Amino acid sequence: MKSVVKQEFQGLNGDEAVALAAKQSDIDVVAAYPITPQTIIVEKFSEYVANGEVNTEFVCTESEHSAMAACLAAAATGARTFTASASAGLALMHEMLFVTSGCRAPVVMAVANRALSAPLNIHGDHSDAIAERDSGWIQIYAENAQEVYDSVFQAFRIGEHLDVQLPVMIGLDGFTLSHTLENVQVLADDVVKRFVGTRQLPSVLTHEGKSVPYKLDPANPMTMGPVALPNYYFEFKRQQEEAMRKALVVIKQIHDECAELTGRSYGDGLLDPYKLEDAEVAIVCLGSTGGTVKTVVDELRTEGVKAGLLRIRTFRPFPAKGIANALGKAKAVAVMDKSMSFGGNGGAVFHEVRHALYDGQTHPYIVDYVYGLGGRDTSPSQIRKIFEDLQRILQVKHVDELVKYVGLRE
Amino acid sequence: MSSKDKGWKEVSPAGVCWKSSSTYLTGDWKTYKPVRDLEKCTKCLLCSIFCPDAAIHWNKEKGDIEFDLNFCKGCGICANECPTKAILMKIE
Amino acid sequence: MAVSQGNFVISEGKFTAKDIAEKPELFLSGHRACAGCAAPTVLRLIMKATRGPTIVTNATGCMEVSSTIYPYTSWATPWLHTAFETAAANASGIETALKILRKKGRIKDERVDVIAFAGDGGTFDIGIQALSGAVERGHDFLYVLYDNEAYMNTGIQRSGGTPLGASTTTSQAGSAVPGKTEHKKPIADIMVAHEMPYVATAVPYYWKDLITKAAKGIEVDGPAFMHVFAPCPRGWRSEPSKSIELSRLAVETCIFPLWEAVNGEYQLSIPSKVIALAPQKKKPVKEYLQVQGRFRHLFTPKYEKILDTIQQQTDKNWNRLLKKCGMAQTAKTA
Numbered sequence: 152m153k154s155v156v157k158q159e160f161q162g163l164n165g166d167e168a169v170a171l172a173a174k175q176s177d178i179d180v181v182a183a184y185p186i187t188p189q190t191i192i193v194e195k196f197s198e199y200v201a202n203g204e205v206n207t208e209f210v211c212t213e214s215e216h217s218a219m220a221a222c223l224a225a226a227a228t229g230a231r232t233f234t235a236s237a238s239a240g241l242a243l244m245h246e247m248l249f250v251t252s253g254c255r256a257p258v259v260m261a262v263a264n265r266a267l268s269a270p271l272n273i274h275g276d277h278s279d280a281i282a283e284r285d286s287g288w289i290q291i292y293a294e295n296a297q298e299v300y301d302s303v304f305q306a307f308r309i310g311e312h313l314d315v316q317l318p319v320m321i322g323l324d325g326f327t328l329s330h331t332l333e334n335v336q337v338l339a340d341d342v343v344k345r346f347v348g349t350r351q352l353p354s355v356l357t358h359e360g361k362s363v364p365y366k367l368d369p370a371n372p373m374t375m376g377p378v379a380l381p382n383y384y385f386e387f388k389r390q391q392e393e394a395m396r397k398a399l400v401v402i403k404q405i406h407d408e409c410a411e412l413t414g415r416s417y418g419d420g421l422l423d424p425y426k427l428e429d430a431e432v433a434i435v436c437l438g439s440t441g442g443t444v445k446t447v448v449d450e451l452r453t454e455g456v457k458a459g460l461l462r463i464r465t466f467r468p469f470p471a472k473g474i475a476n477a478l479g480k481a482k483a484v485a486v487m488d489k490s491m492s493f494g495g496n497g498g499a500v501f502h503e504v505r506h507a508l509y510d511g512q513t514h515p516y517i518v519d520y521v522y523g524l525g526g527r528d529t530s531p532s533q534i535r536k537i538f539e540d541l542q543r544i545l546q547v548k549h550v551d552e553l554v555k556y557v558g559l560r561e
Numbered sequence: 562m563s564s565k566d567k568g569w570k571e572v573s574p575a576g577v578c579w580k581s582s583s584t585y586l587t588g589d590w591k592t593y594k595p596v597r598d599l600e601k602c603t604k605c606l607l608c609s610i611f612c613p614d615a616a617i618h619w620n621k622e623k624g625d626i627e628f629d630l631n632f633c634k635g636c637g638i639c640a641n642e643c644p645t646k647a648i649l650m651k652i653e
Numbered sequence: 654m655a656v657s658q659g660n661f662v663i664s665e666g667k668f669t670a671k672d673i674a675e676k677p678e679l680f681l682s683g684h685r686a687c688a689g690c691a692a693p694t695v696l697r698l699i700m701k702a703t704r705g706p707t708i709v710t711n712a713t714g715c716m717e718v719s720s721t722i723y724p725y726t727s728w729a730t731p732w733l734h735t736a737f738e739t740a741a742a743n744a745s746g747i748e749t750a751l752k753i754l755r756k757k758g759r760i761k762d763e764r765v766d767v768i769a770f771a772g773d774g775g776t777f778d779i780g781i782q783a784l785s786g787a788v789e790r791g792h793d794f795l796y797v798l799y800d801n802e803a804y805m806n807t808g809i810q811r812s813g814g815t816p817l818g819a820s821t822t823t824s825q826a827g828s829a830v831p832g833k834t835e836h837k838k839p840i841a842d843i844m845v846a847h848e849m850p851y852v853a854t855a856v857p858y859y860w861k862d863l864i865t866k867a868a869k870g871i872e873v874d875g876p877a878f879m880h881v882f883a884p885c886p887r888g889w890r891s892e893p894s895k896s897i898e899l900s901r902l903a904v905e906t907c908i909f910p911l912w913e914a915v916n917g918e919y920q921l922s923i924p925s926k927v928i929a930l931a932p933q934k935k936k937p938v939k940e941y942l943q944v945q946g947r948f949r950h951l952f953t954p955k956y957e958k959i960l961d962t963i964q965q966q967t968d969k970n971w972n973r974l975l976k977k978c979g980m981a982q983t984a985k986t987a
Binding site (some may be wrong): 253254353357358360365375376377379389393482 | 566567568569572573574575576577578579580581
């Protein structure tokens with residue numbers, strides 16, 4: 152069994168952790184546009200560039216839409232590319248996110264999850280990335296700055312894997328993670344560089360009748376991004392779906408490989424359960440809230456309550472089977488959504504978790520708690536109250552309201 | 562020409578084009594075709610320069626102009642631009 | 654640095670029609686552009702100006718759609734399309750990737766030129782942000798605007814490049830409104846104002862001038878911009894056989910004068926210089942407008958005053974250009 156590598160502690164906030172992981176990942180091109188709360192990422196990276204610490208071209212594009220286009224074009228030329236955004240910036244990229252995944256370009260992007268306007272709000276919630284769940288991007292949500300650091304360089308291996316070839320976004324909660332200082336264990340430069348390796352390219356058939364590496368190369372000309380009429384388009388979309396399915400396996404593999412290296416794991420890479428095996432009441436959530444819930448779970452356990460947490464680390468591809476297994480024994484489940492789907496009878500995570508359990512043998516009560524929109528803080532006592540609600544549901548054997556709001560002034 | 566279209570498992574990913582358009586003959590678009598009067602033609606090659614479809618070639622070995630009617634769409638630009646009016650557009 | 658290709662040097666204009674005809678086609682036959690469309694001619698001729706390995710990127714538009722209908726492609730060079738706004742952003746990404754990959758030794762250490770093509774839609778309007786940004790950042794690429802003066806690919810809707818008085822589907826000439834009531838955006842002058850190394854206007858009729866300028870644009874170190882006129886018989890309601898002739902008329906009426914700005918210094922190109930020196934050669938705009946159905950309504954009593962407005966505006970622009978070129982003269986029609 153390989154021993155864990157030597158690591159050193161650095162005081163980093165989430166954004167700085169992203170920048171450092173990016174610095175170590177032998178990136179070729181970064182094209183980015185600043186937006187709160189991601190600005191520290193681009194500023195830190197600029198600092199590395201200014202001091203000659205990275206062999207990376209950094210393009211300050213004039214908008215996020217152009218940033219994603221430039222990243223895609225650079226990736227199409229064979230480069231390893233990276234960018235970062237949030238909120239309105241991610242929304243502005245919306246069109247290009249689909250184009251990037253459709254072109255099977257393994258761009259990696261850090262998203263400092265932030266609320267969408269209007270009204271304008273710079274603080275953390277998941278509405279930006281959740282709104283892009285159909286874009287064909289792999290989505291991983293981190294609980295703390297350490298996980299952010301580990302996940303960024305894993306992302307290159309995941310996206311570039313020949314079975315996958317999809318872009319990856321790593322979500323870190325705006326301000327809560329992006330701007331909060333933590334003790335992060337950091338790997339040596341050469342260790343990360345070895346882990347990420349060099350980018351491999353799949354082979355494609357070109358109009359010259361050759362099967363060659365997929366990149367813009369005068370030696371092997373090819374046409375990328377054509378018009379595909381109704382008789383052709385559908386098959387390419389099915390291929391993307393297949394890549395997502397394969398990613399379920401690849402994400403686990405890369406996670407495990409990294410865990411061996413660092414000694415740190417996050418569940419199995421897809422799902423991070425906490426005291427869930429015998430839990431009767433459980434909360435499901437994404438991101439940093441998982442940390443707060445763990446504290447409440449521990450407290451309740453000392454009181455004899457069988458509480459547990461399922462933190463979904465990988466939201467896309469959605470690990471439905473894993474979720475069904477993990478929650479199989481629970482009797483009442485509260486899904487916490489840090490975003491809203493207006494008119495949708497609850498948030499996206501709620502919908503998908505319920506869907507995952509529909510065909511299962513057991514049918515726990517599943518309710519939705521919309522919380523923390525616009526960065527509103529959610530306290531341990533509010534989370535405790537959610538567990539109490541679940542216990543009451545089990546007592547009265549009835550759900551009065553399917554969707555509730557935490558900390559909302561009524 | 563083409564076999565049955567490939568299913569999603571076999572088709573090359575990301576939609577990279579795998580056929581040159583030089584196998585897609587647009588010549589059947591035309592109603593009129595260019596006819597060149599060899600006596601008037603000075604081989605100035607303006608027709609070849611202006612043809613939007615690259616359907617007029619200069620054959621270096623033969624030292625002469627060739628019209629590729631497989632691609633000519635019959636637009637008549639060549640006839641219109643020919644300085645000696647050596648090209649006439651005739652019904653196909 | 655001008656590179657000799659065989660026995661001719663393109664950017665110095667030292668080549669013949671035969672030299673061009675003997676260069677391999679990089680924009681192939683079999684594309685689905687309308688019969689008589691001048692844009693494919695423009696693309697073909699620009700590609701003849703290339704000097705070696707070249708990567709092309711296109712914005713969404715007529716030329717992109719008609720040349721890459723899966724599984725067919727008309728492009729013999731590596732080619733990328735991503736979206737409508739992104740021709741210049743793509744070029745930025747490609748150029749940057751080439752730079753760093755060469756530096757890291759991951760690709761051959763050879764010069765690869767980057768050319769971005771976009772229509773007036775993808776340049777004047779939705780693409781102007783990316784273009785302005787790419788030029789400000791100084792990426793080394795040639796941007797070619799093929800201007801058919803409306804969003805032709807989606808059905809002839811007006812763009813910022815549509816001229817005054819033109820009838821398009823979203824600026825229709827009707828009983829209440831005489832077509833487009835706004836002037837054409839001076840895109841080439843806007844690009845000169847970016848203080849970029851090279852800006853030029855060209856038309857397919859003056860093919861030698863066009864190819865020379867394209868070669869210059871490719872060779873220049875940094876961004877280069879070409880505004881190329883591309884008559885559209887479908888959208889302009891003109892004769893398919895007259896598309897190239899129309900591009901000549903546009904120059905002769907001074908509606909589309911030919912010039913270059915090398916590091917901001919304007920100089921008139923020969924076809925327009927001839928008119929500047931011999932003003933009697935300048936044709937009235939009527940001659941150009943009357944052969945296009947999109948201006949038909951201007952030849953009715955209700956809207957014929959607009960013809961005068963167009964003539965006056967054309968003269969005003971021409972005089973302003975002459976001043977910039979250091980050739981201030983009054984220009985009166987013959």
